[in-house]
Amino acid sequence: MxxxxxxxxxxxxxxxxxxxxxxxxxxxxxxxxxxxxxxxxxxxxxxxxxxxxxxxxxxxxxxxxxxxxxxxxxxxxxxxxxxxxxxxxxxxxxxxxxxxxxxxxxxxxxxxxxxxxxxxxxxxxxxxxxxxxxxxxxxxxxxxxxxxxxxxxxxLAFFDAIAPIVYADSIDMDVAWRQSRYDKGDTLEEREAYINCPMTKDQYEAFIDALLAADKTEFKEGETATYFDGCLPIEVMAERGRETLRHGPMKPVGLTNPHDPQTKAWAVVQLRRDNALGTLYNIVGFQTKMKYGAQTSVFKKIPGLENASFARLGGIHRNTFxxxxxxxxxxxxxxxxxxxxxxxxxxxxxxxxxxxxxxxxxxxxxxxxxxxxxxxxxxxxxxxxxxxxxxxxxxxxxxxxxxxxxxxxxxxxxxxxxxxxxxxxxxxxxxxxxxxxxxxxxxxxxxxxx
Missing domain, CATH: 3.50.50.60 (FAD/NAD(P)-binding domain)
Structure with missing residues (x-):
């Protein structure tokens, strides 16, 4: 045949x-x-x-x-x-x-x-x-x-980005907690599938400032940065308005911080398990075009990730279709x-x-x-x-x-x-x-x- x-x-x-x-x-x-x-x-x-x-x-x-x-x-x-x-x-x-x-x-x-x-x-x-x-x-x-x-x-071409991955044992669980949004899932393991890092308003504003000021990957002469809306770098979202991330991947809804249940977080960064061992977690929605040095500096401003170790940093690449x-x-x-x-x-x-x-x-x-x-x-x-x-x-x-x-x-x-x-x-x-x-x-x- x-x-x-x-x-x-x-x-x-x-x-x-x-x-x-x-x-x-x-x-x-x-x-x-x-x-x-x-x-x-x-x-x-x-x-x-x-x-x-x-x-x-x-x-x-x-x-x-x-x-x-x-x-x-x-x-x-x-x-x-x-x-x-x-x-x-x-x-x-x-x-x-x-x-x-x-x-x-x-x-x-x-x-x-x-x-x-x-x-x-x-x-x-x-x-x-x-x-x-x-x-x-x-x-x-x-x-x-x-x-x-x-x-x-x-x-035709656009630019696509990937999110960083963090070693689970480097996340401060005295600050972060495990919970799926709205406790979604049939089992306890599913209801605790995400690790959540809360931010106050001041912490969020400082994070946005650092994000906007960070060194970013520069495009070659003649290249136009056209992004797919479903995979926007977080810096691009932040440039569209300071509240954009808080109503996107960092929305604080459906979550209760057991360390401080009476206080509503202003924003929440979620991490999702990346392997069966539970040793790696990726930062949900945090595709980025920041340079590597800037990424470690900015992401360590997230409460619970101050001492984070990264198995992989984010990046951006040309994506053709x-x-x-x-x-x-x-x-x-x-x-x-x-x-x-x-x-x-x-x-x-x-x-x-x-x-x-x-x-x-x-x-x-x-x-x-x-x-x-x-x-x-x-x-x-x-x-x-x-x-x-x-x-x-x-x-x-x-x-x-x-x-x-x-x-x-x-x-x-x-x-x-x-x-x-x-x-x-x-x-x-x-x-x-x-x-x-x-x-x-x-x-x-x-x-x-x-």
Whole structure:
């Protein structure tokens, strides 16, 4: 049989390889690491998580990303199976032990008899043979230039940031405390999944002053700093107004400080467990473009982190993506070279789950095409369908930018109340409709993918 080549072993490439191989399709999976390192990666494992360790909300009735989790599980997703196997307490979110997760994904793919894994960098677009490009936001420079040349336009780009990670034993628990917001979670461990550092008004104001004055990474001449709104550096948020952080990642609501239960914190910094041992915690929402020296100085102004030791400091990197609405057809194929499909963040979806979901679809579409089959149209009312519709024609090409899955991408359900009062019923209607449609779509190919 003809081999399907998949370039890139991140979330999308790993899921695409698994889906295609489970359907009986031989796969050649090419990953440039560990031969070629990147700014953000630390290992040579497939599906390594770099920005965060969270898959976000796991609520499949009131949250669009939770619905996407459900759809992926129904399609026998490797990424979701391994996330569930290595999950960490995180309230209502699905957070994972990032190293154990990546090791497990790598082991499963390596052991699959139809998957051949090859280390090396691809620098040009393949001229023939079925291919999925899933190289992600850190696509190698030569391949990125080849893609831009084929597209007939400059690469679109924005800047993405990662948050720092702190050693748990360096956090002062006489100041900080463990609690998930609103005590969310079914078990004590889940209800204590976050470490919280409180700030008074004066401490918050001093923190904002230090944040705004800190040395930041400078961009190269000619580069424009365009950020994805869901991953803004904290300095950029602070520049939008001194209260922005207090109403964003540092909001003090749903939390009670057991050290001083009568005093309401003015702001709260949350840290989420980053590994199963509980030895590492990442600072939630604290993506940053501060220089390393400035980071340690500013972050140690946070009460409870005065003596913090950092396993990793934050950073910023260029994140490229293609203008998918103009370049891809509804099968995720490059219009000018239809033997090539794109999947993952390079298509303009944002987030680990969304990237893996597009890999899932690309793997299934490619393997079906190689079998001479035509899959039914992906239902637009599903989370999968809403995403793929958005990137392949639903979005306005002139203003196209990375997008998380959200209910705004779904066709409306008629006859439901609008506004806040009707939101709960509306979201439940969206998810019920999506689950029924996805179950119908996935059923014919489910046996082959298990």
């Amino acid at each position: 003809t081999k399907l080549t998949i370039i890139g072993g991140g979330m999308a490439g790993s899921e695409a390889a698994w889906q295609a191989a489970q359907a009986g399709q031989p796969v050649r999976l090419i990953e440039m690491r560990p031969q070629v390192e990147t700014f953000a990666h630390r290992t040579g494992h497939l599906a390594e998580m770099v920005c965060s360790n969270s898959f976000r909300s796991d609520d499949d009735e009131q949250n669009a990303v939770g619905l996407l989790h459900w759809e992926m599980r129904a399609a026998s997703s490797l990424i979701m199976e391994m996330a569930d196997a290595h999950k960490l307490p995180a309230g209502g979110a699905l957070a994972v032990d990032r190293d154990a997760f990546a090791e497990a994904v790598t082991a499963r793919l390596t052991a699959h008899p139809l998957i051949e894994i090859e280390a090396g960098e691809i620098t040009a677009l393949p001229e023939s043979g079925p291919t999925i490009i899933a190289t992600g936001p850190l696509t190698g420079g030569a391949l990125a230039r080849a893609i831009a040349e084929e597209a007939g336009q400059d690469s 293609i203008n998918s609405p103009t370049l891809l057809d509804d099968q995720m194929r490059l219009r000018s070279k239809p033997h090539i499909r794109f999947a993952g963040q390079i298509t303009g979806v944002e987030g680990y789950v969304e990237s893996a979901a597009m890999g899932l679809l690309a793997g299934r579409l490619a393997s079906a095409e190689l079998r001479g089959e035509a899959l039914p149209e992906i239902p637009h009312v599903t989370a999968m369908g809403a995403l793929v519709t958005h990137i392949t024609g639903g979005a306005e090409a002139k203003t196209f930018q990375p997008m998380n899955v959200n209910f705004g991408l779904f066709p409306p359900v008629e006859g439901l109340k609008g506004g806040r009062r009707g939101r709960k019923d509306r979201y439940k209607a969206y998810t019920d409709r999506a689950k029924a449609a996805w179950s119908d779509w996935i059923a014919p190919g489910l046996k082959a993918a298990q």
